[in-house]
Amino acid sequence: MSEWLHSIPLYWAEVIGVLLFLAVIVFAWLMPREFVFGDALDQAGWRDLRIWATLICLIQIGLYLIFN
Amino acid sequence: MHLGTAATVDVVIVIVYMLVILGIGTYFGKYVKTAKDFFLAGRMLPWWIIGFSIIGTNIGSYDYMGAAGNAYRVGITQANYEWIGAIPAMIISALIFIPFYWRAGVYTVPEFLGRRYNAAVRLIMALIWGVVLICFLGIFLYAAGLLLNSFLGWNVMWGIIIVAVIMGIYTVAGGLTAVVYTDLIQFCVMMIGSISIMVAGFIKVGGVSGLMAKLGEYNPQHLKLFLPLDNPDWPWLGMIFGLALVLSPAWWCCHQSIIQRTLGARSEWDAKAGMMLATFPKTLFAFFILLPGFFILLLSLPQGLANPDQALPEAIKALLPVGLTGLMFAAIIAAIQSTVDSTLNSLSTIWTRDIYQRFIVRKAADRHYLAFGRWLTVIFLVGGILFAPMTKMFPGIYLAMQYILSVFQGPTFAIMLLGILFRRVNQWGGLFGLVIGVLSAMIMLALDVGFLYTAWWSFVIAVVVNLLVSFLTKPDPIEKLTNLVYGLTARPMKGEANV
Numbered sequence: 001m002s003e004w005l006h007s008i009p010l011y012w013a014e015v016i017g018v019l020l021f022l023a024v025i026v027f028a029w030l031m032p033r034e035f036v037f038g039d040a041l042d043q044a045g046w047r048d049l050r051i052w053a054t055l056i057c058l059i060q061i062g063l064y065l066i067f068n
Numbered sequence: 069m070h071l072g073t074a075a076t077v078d079v080v081i082v083i084v085y086m087l088v089i090l091g092i093g094t095y096f097g098k099y100v101k102t103a104k105d106f107f108l109a110g111r112m113l114p115w116w117i118i119g120f121s122i123i124g125t126n127i128g129s130y131d132y133m134g135a136a137g138n139a140y141r142v143g144i145t146q147a148n149y150e151w152i153g154a155i156p157a158m159i160i161s162a163l164i165f166i167p168f169y170w171r172a173g174v175y176t177v178p179e180f181l182g183r184r185y186n187a188a189v190r191l192i193m194a195l196i197w198g199v200v201l202i203c204f205l206g207i208f209l210y211a212a213g214l215l216l217n218s219f220l221g222w223n224v225m226w227g228i229i230i231v232a233v234i235m236g237i238y239t240v241a242g243g244l245t246a247v248v249y250t251d252l253i254q255f256c257v258m259m260i261g262s263i264s265i266m267v268a269g270f271i272k273v274g275g276v277s278g279l280m281a282k283l284g285e286y287n288p289q290h291l292k293l294f295l296p297l298d299n300p301d302w303p304w305l306g307m308i309f310g311l312a313l314v315l316s317p318a319w320w321c322c323h324q325s326i327i328q329r330t331l332g333a334r335s336e337w338d339a340k341a342g343m344m345l346a347t348f349p350k351t352l353f354a355f356f357i358l359l360p361g362f363f364i365l366l367l368s369l370p371q372g373l374a375n376p377d378q379a380l381p382e383a384i385k386a387l388l389p390v391g392l393t394g395l396m397f398a399a400i401i402a403a404i405q406s407t408v409d410s411t412l413n414s415l416s417t418i419w420t421r422d423i424y425q426r427f428i429v430r431k432a433a434d435r436h437y438l439a440f441g442r443w444l445t446v447i448f449l450v451g452g453i454l455f456a457p458m459t460k461m462f463p464g465i466y467l468a469m470q471y472i473l474s475v476f477q478g479p480t481f482a483i484m485l486l487g488i489l490f491r492r493v494n495q496w497g498g499l500f501g502l503v504i505g506v507l508s509a510m511i512m513l514a515l516d517v518g519f520l521y522t523a524w525w526s527f528v529i530a531v532v533v534n535l536l537v538s539f540l541t542k543p544d545p546i547e548k549l550t551n552l553v554y555g556l557t558a559r560p561m562k563g564e565a566n567v
Contacts, residue, residue, distance in 0.1 A: 005297060005305065006297050006298070008297075010292075010294060010296055010304065013294035013304035013305075013307075013308065014293070014294060016308055017152050017293070017294070017308065017312075020152065020156055020308070020312060021152075021155075021156065024156045024159050024160070027160075027163075028159065028163060031163055035167070036163070036340075037337065038167060038335070038336040038337045038340065039335045039336045039337055040335070040337035041335075041337075047337065047341070049162065049163065049340055049341060049344050052341075052344045052345075052347075053159045053162075053163070053344065056155060056159070056344075056347045056348060056351065057155070057156075057159070059351060060151055060152070060155050060351065063147075063151060063293075063351075064151075064152070064293060067144050067147075067291055067292065067293045068292070068293065068294075
């Protein structure tokens with residue numbers, strides 16, 4: 001098991017890391033709209049927290065691609 | 069920065085900063101009339117102040133000093149603690165956990181677990197957090213004393229007392245409101261100080277391209293976020309499974325000091341948006357706390373530093389002129405204070421709500437609990453001052469605290485996650501999952517499994533035990549689970565969701 005793990009190339013770490021952020025984006029967009037807005041005063045676009053989540057995850061993916 | 073070498077102007081900047089914080093923090097005392105005002109800021113906090121307060125609470129002196137030292141030693145892999153080891157968990161916390169806490173109207177994370185499972189789970193969690201936070205308080209205060217000693221030449225004990233008294237006055241007076249508003253100022257001071265050293269450093273090393281080229285030339289590994297599995301401290305598998313999937317969600321979804329400001333939000337959306345906002349400065353701060361380590365690494369070549377943990381003080385000495393040096397030290401003191409005041413407030417909240425009010429004096433007037441919370445804050449502060457110097461007798465105590473955290477973080481996150489997602493999970497599953505998960509983590513640590521892997525496996529064990537016991541015993545009644553489990557929530561009315 002340990003030998004097999006050590007044989008995994010290091011770039012798979014980056015792939016898994018990027019996939020994790022992509023999964024978070026998908027998860028955010030699977031949340032029902034009314035659950036995301038909750039009791040917000042209005043449903044203006046900037047209050048959509050799924051957009052915030054997507055933006056920060058894309059920034060993170062960029063960082064993980066730069067420092068690979 | 070050595071004993072007593074600070075210029076007068078730098079000393080004045082630090083003292084002015086402390087007095088401003090004291091004045092502003094104490095001002096909020098006039099808004100505290102009830103226990104809810106004291107522990108939850110009257111549930112009036114807007115999203116933007118919650119976001120900055122979360123970062124102020126999260127970034128402590130150990131981030132500044134330790135991260136710069138680790139950046140010097142191993143490179144940018146340290147940033148995983150701020151990025152993959154924080155951001156996904158913060159988003160999950162905002163979108164899944166915080167809405168349930170807020171709708172339940174609880175004051176603490178153990179209180180939520182108590183409602184979802186039973187009083188035994190609440191008591192165990194309250195005792196664990198209550199004791200761990202006391203230890204953290206002492207460690208943080210000692211760090212503050214050491215810092216003032218190295219910068220101003222003050223006696224360590226006097227430094228501890230001065231920082232503690234300043235924080236104590238405004239935390240006792242203004243409770244969570246004072247804590248979050250001073251966190252905002254402390255966040256701004258941290259930003260200004262960090263940007264100063266970043267600009268000065270880039271000028272010295274030839275900008276971003278100069279830094280990247282020189283670091284790559286020195287050691288390409290320093291620019292890699294993931295390190296091979298044979299690395300003893302930061303193997304990539306442990307980083308992803310132990311840190312990103314267990315320790316980090318446990319911290320961001322279940323840590324009382326972090327969650328408490330979201331419980332004080334004026335609406336559910338503000339609570340979620342506050343946590344979401346914090347992801348942006350969290351990403352940025354990785355650069356602020358790592359770059360001084362890189363700068364001093366390049367500037368000290370070829371001989372290097374004898375002690376990498378001195379990377380930040382050495383970088384300040386090498387890069388910043390008089391005036392800005394004081395600002396940078398004010399930033400580090402701000403980082404300490406913003407963490408310690410939150411710890412103090414959370415300690416008082418947990419011991420008042422989850423232990424005193426739940427098990428000792430159940431039906432007293434609101435003013436009684438307000439007064440008790442304030443007295444408790446004073447008592448913990450005095451205890452922290454007395455405990456602080458003792459931490460020097462245990463040089464590895466901070467590392468030991470990381471190990472202690474890994475003992476219960478995995479099981480805590482496991483029962484919280486299952487409790488929120490699945491209605492079939494019941495009180496006995498939660499109790500046994502927590503206890504057996506914690507015991508298994510203790511055994512793994514004794515067997516030297518390593519804290520990242522311990523966190524992961526204790527999480528898995530707690531999940532399995534929780535599910536197994538739940539399916540073998542009777543389900544909890546649906547009415548007990550309303551507003552606590554996914555699929556059993558009512559949409560909150562604006563500003564009226566709290567119990």
